[in-house]
Structures are given as structure tokens and as C-alpha cells.
Amino acid sequence: MLAGIYGLVSxxxxxxxxxxxxxxxxxxxxxxxxxxxxxxTVAMTERTEREARHKPLLAFIVVFITGIFLLYGTFDMPYxxxxxxxxxxxxxxxxxxxxxxxxxxxxxxxxxxxSYRGFDTFGEVTVIFTAGIGVLAxxxxxxxxxxxxxxxxxxxxxxxxxxxxxIIIKILIPFILLYAFYVQFHGDFGPGGGFQAGVIFAAGIIxxxxxxxxxxxxxxxxxxxxxxxxxxxxLMYGSVGVVSILNGGSFLEYAVLSDDPIxxxxxxxxxxxxxxxxxxxxxxxxxxFSFSGRSEYRQSKExxxx
Amino acid sequence: xxIAATLAILVVMVLAIIRGVVGPxxxxxxxxxxxxxxxxxxxxxxxxxxxxxxxxxxxxxxYALINFISVIGVLRLSDAFDLEHNGQAVEPIKRDL
Amino acid sequence: xxxxxxxxxxxxxFFGAFLCLSGGIGILRFPDFYxxxxxxxxxxxxxxxMILIGLMLQNPETLVIIKLIFILLMTLFISPAASHALAQxxxxxxxxxxxxxxxxxxxxxxxxxxKSSKS
Numbered sequence: 001m002l003a004g005i006y007g008l009v010s011x012x013x014x015x016x017x018x019x020x021x022x023x024x025x026x027x028x029x030x031x032x033x034x035x036x037x038x039x040x041t042v043a044m045t046e047r048t049e050r051e052a053r054h055k056p057l058l059a060f061i062v063v064f065i066t067g068i069f070l071l072y073g074t075f076d077m078p079y080x081x082x083x084x085x086x087x088x089x090x091x092x093x094x095x096x097x098x099x100x101x102x103x104x105x106x107x108x109x110x111x112x113x114x115s116y117r118g119f120d121t122f123g124e125v126t127v128i129f130t131a132g133i134g135v136l137a138x139x140x141x142x143x144x145x146x147x148x149x150x151x152x153x154x155x156x157x158x159x160x161x162x163x164x165x166x167i168i169i170k171i172l173i174p175f176i177l178l179y180a181f182y183v184q185f186h187g188d189f190g191p192g193g194g195f196q197a198g199v200i201f202a203a204g205i206i207x208x209x210x211x212x213x214x215x216x217x218x219x220x221x222x223x224x225x226x227x228x229x230x231x232x233x234x235l236m237y238g239s240v241g242v243v244s245i246l247n248g249g250s251f252l253e254y255a256v257l258s259d260d261p262i263x264x265x266x267x268x269x270x271x272x273x274x275x276x277x278x279x280x281x282x283x284x285x286x287x288x289f290s291f292s293g294r295s296e297y298r299q300s301k302e303x304x305x306x
Numbered sequence: 307x308x309i310a311a312t313l314a315i316l317v318v319m320v321l322a323i324i325r326g327v328v329g330p331x332x333x334x335x336x337x338x339x340x341x342x343x344x345x346x347x348x349x350x351x352x353x354x355x356x357x358x359x360x361x362x363x364x365x366x367x368x369y370a371l372i373n374f375i376s377v378i379g380v381l382r383l384s385d386a387f388d389l390e391h392n393g394q395a396v397e398p399i400k401r402d403l
Numbered sequence: 404x405x406x407x408x409x410x411x412x413x414x415x416x417f418f419g420a421f422l423c424l425s426g427g428i429g430i431l432r433f434p435d436f437y438x439x440x441x442x443x444x445x446x447x448x449x450x451x452x453m454i455l456i457g458l459m460l461q462n463p464e465t466l467v468i469i470k471l472i473f474i475l476l477m478t479l480f481i482s483p484a485a486s487h488a489l490a491q492x493x494x495x496x497x498x499x500x501x502x503x504x505x506x507x508x509x510x511x512x513x514x515x516x517x518k519s520s521k522s
Contacts, residue, residue, distance in 0.1 A: 039380060
């Protein structure tokens, strides 16, 4: 929880420095989702470590060598904040001066993220998708039917304990989801964009799942659908790039997507932000459901109640 | 006047952190973090007005939601698991339904 | 009209800041968790309402006023619910309140059960 305070202080710091999008992302990810997932992880761990079944020596060697290469790569980078760094002299002025003419949306951060550096963002979305796949590979638990009845009985008995909270969040959750859509589509004009919107949407679903129990949440948001949606998000991003190639430009060149270059940019940014939002929301939901399902499975074996 | 209110809220945030560090039980700390969160919402709104950029209100709204979700998360998990590491099992109070 | 709005908004901001400060002092000085939670929960909500109303009166732009109204409504929903959840969790986990009845200082308080007093 105190780590959540750190996320908050960073967000306020970014606000003071006038970096609104970064503050937005820090508040939603650093103070929101990180706290929840860290708490779920802490709750899942036990007092003593279980015996490792294999010696991970090969993995250790691979990680070590990758780390050495990464460190070697940092020797070429300019000093942090130095005046004659290439990012300040060549690309920075080009982005800030030409962004309004070439892309035409008021929020410069979104234009850099989605259009000038669209390929980097594609990499980020793929990394998030890979994280989701990793969690599913490690923690995917098949729920047997006899576990379900124990968990459902516990959830029913909890209904009266949490009655007030359940009613209040039934009123709040549509608002949270609507706010996520607002942030997604308003990313062109104000702070926002795909990443923040995905996190807010996932936070709403996680709130629902925390108070109503995992079973009911799984009935509302079916896990195969969510897994499919996460893949569709990355696919949408890649398809925009491929369609640009088919239309005669290079990969992720939005200007050829429609007759007018500026409206092509708008269309491209809209579609890729949609893809980003879908993937981020789905992966966060998958991670939470996997953690929570794992801890419920462990608890139903021990006989305590969640 | 807005600047005076901002300074007052900063003072209150420091007080909340003191309680969060000192507070003897887990729930004192959760209370302090919750209070810190609501004061941050106010701080961001006021800063938005001081610096003349009303876009900060989006962040304030987001922060109110995230704060609520975090507090509910901590409470739900502290019900079922022993977050204080006192070594005692946590049993919900049985009620007649 | 302008000066009236400015004065009212300054008054609301002052009142809100005063409530915030009193809540902050309360969280440090009160003797027990439940009393601290009462101080924080009450003053948080009202101070937020006052400060947001004060900000609303300062800026007549429509979109800003609508956003401030949303934040206010959300806080009015969220803050009491969070206080309720916190108090309920504390009671459920047997955090005893500080009761001062005569000679004995602390009593166990089982909800719904009989109060036993030690003499």
C-alpha cells in the first residue's frame, strides 16, 4: 500500500512538471493495477519456499548473457540529459514543430507515440501480449467441477457481508467502463490513449470480480473470449501496417490509408489505439483471473474460505 | 486563495503519511493511504486551476476511482489472507443468515 | 456578480481547507482507529465537496463545471462506501475499539453478543 503512495507522489510530480499523459499512465498503472496485482501475488505466496523441481542453470546463463549484451549497449548512449544528444537536436524539434501540420491532432504525445514512433508502440503491445501468454502458460489452472461448488457456497454466504459495497459498485461500474471509453477516444485531444483506457477498463472488471467472486465474473467475462480479444488487438495493429503496405506505402505509414494524408493519419491512429486498448485490457484481466483462480484453487484444497 | 488551499492540502498529506508510517495496526495504514488518495485528487484539481490547464481534472477523476479500487482490494485480500503476518488465522465472523 | 462569485468561492475554499486540516490533525491525535476513521471519513467528504464547489464557482466554462460535478458525485458515492468497508473489515478481524467505562479501560466488543465488563 505504501508503494501505492509512491505511485501517487510520482503522479503528482509529473503533474507539476506539466507532463499530463505520463501522470495519467503513472496514476493508472503504478498506483492502481500494480498495487492490486502485487497484493494478489503477496497473498498467493506462502511462508516457506517449495523445493525446486529442476535446476534452472540454463535459464540463468541465458539471462546473464543477455544482461551483459544490454549493458554493453548502454556504453554508446549519450549522457542522461546532455544538450547535444541526437534525440534533442534532430528528432525532437522535427516532432514538435511539424506534428500539427503533418498529423493534425492537438495532443502531441499521442502523435509521437502512435504515428512517428508507431513501430515502437507495436513492440510494446507485443510485449504486453507476450506477458499475458507467459502468465497463462505458467498459471493456467483447470477448474474441476467439485471445486466450484465449495467456492460458490462461500460466495453465497458472503453476500450479506458485502451487501452495501455490492450495491454501490453496481452503480459505479458502468461509469468506470464509460470513463475508460472516454479516455480511449479522447486521447487525440487530451491526455489519454490506448494504454490508460485499457488499464481503467481492466480495473473496473477487477473491482467487479473482487466483490462478486471469481465464478460470477467468469460467467460475465468468459475467459476464451478475453484471450481471443487480446490476440485481436495485436492483430489489428499489425493489420493496419499490412494494409498500408498493400496501399502502396511502407509498414505503418498511415498517410496512404485514405485520400487525404491527414485523415489517413487520423484513421490510422484511431485503429491502432483501439488495438492497444483491447490488448492491454484483455491481458490485465487475464493476469488477474489467473492469479485469483490460482489462489482460490489453493484455498479450496486447504479448506479455508476466500 | 487557491494557493493557500494547495498548501493546506500538502500539509495534510504529510500528516497522513506520518500516520501511515506510525500507525500500529494494518487498518490505520490503510486509512492513511485512503486519505492520502483523496487529498491527491484535490491537489491535482487545484494544481490544474493554478497552472491554468483544466485537463488535469481527468487525472483527478481517474485517481479517485483507482484509490477506491485499491482500498477495496486491500480489504478483500486482508479478509482472506493474513497480511499482518501475526501467525493467526483469519476467520470471518459467523452470522445467522 | 463577479465579486460575489469570487467571495463565495474564496469562502468555500477556505472552509474546505479548514476541514481538511482538522481531519489531518484528527488522524494524528485521536486515540483509536475507529475515532480516527470517523474524523477522516466525515471531513474528507465535506472538504472535497466544499473545495470542488469553490472551484466550480471560479470558472464559468461549461465542460469544466460538468467534470467537477462528476468528480463531486463520484466522491460522494465512493468515500462513504470506503469508510464502511474499512470499518466492517476492522470489526470482522476483531480490532477492538477503545471503550472507557469507569475503572476498566478496554473491553472486548463482540458484535451482537453480550458485553462483559471487568471490574
